[in-house]
Amino acid sequence: MRKLALLLVALPSCFPMEGPRTYPSWARAQTVPTSVGCLRVDGWVVQSGKQGLGLTLEVSTPSDVCPFSMRVAELDVGGERVQAKSLPASATLHHGQTIWVYLPFFFDGDRAWNEDRRAASLRLAFDSGETRWELTNTMPDRNLCEERTP
């Protein structure tokens, strides 16, 4: 009888519950706006996954008038260079005006993850100059992707 009780106590430990999955994602290493000529450019990774990553740019100007014309948006994911799917239309920004631009970068997110490529570099070039941002994967330890605390 005592053995049966022991067995009943031991069995539930064989059926552990797990929490929902967490996913690795990309983020900017620095989160401060950058000045590129007369442009003030900020941005953040809004989505990332198997298909690549999507970045939102927030562009404004401290000047009275500043032309906004993007020439290059290129992501280097550990040696794999990817261009943004499309570049935004040119515009003229006035003081106090802000525009937001969405830039999708398609690449094999699974392959980058499986090959342990955790750092990326983003090059943004405008008519008024260019800047480079570093991106990192927010999941430093691969095991964390499967740590599922209920």
Place this chain on the structure above:
Amino acid sequence: MRRLLCFAPVLLVGCFVHTHRETNAPGNVELAKPPPDLTERTRIRPTDPGEQGVVVQGSLTLHGVGWTHVGQDGHEVFLPFMLELAPWTFTREKSHTNQISNEALDGAVRPAIGLALRVFPKSGNDTRTELGPMWYEVQYVSLDKDKFGGVMIGGGVTTTYKHIGPQATLCMGAPLVIQVCGRGAWTTDEHTTIQAFVTYNGFAEWVWSR
């Protein structure tokens, strides 16, 4: 000691080795679709890509009896040890938050390979022990609504190394834990064999993202 050995497998019943592999960890995103509000500094949570995996079921038998033509006195045979391994793969649309063997087991069609140790009683206290037969089956498992009780049916071949023949197995009980089984086989040397036995089941699972 003998009682302890008899009881030991019961403690192992229904236990799992559950391992997450780390490949393909990113989730699914719709990159072509811009976020609904570009001004919001939020991160869109990826959707669950589902998962796939491999499960190996190990079935241990320590208590079985049989009847076969090769016995010396009355044809009885004792089955003090049988081990069977049955691996299969699975794919799921949603990642699990619970143990998955029961979900993966329901409806599984899988190969199985097994080996028995047989003891034939002879006159007096004398016995003859032999390793065999081996069997290869294709098995189908069906669980009931609560994913605990169920049946397993299998069909394949059995071999005494020199001879071969068809074999069929039916098990009932809780496939995740313990089952009562019956097996019939026919080989050219031993002719008809019938066995009844209890299996204690355990699982090793490897799961990774799709």
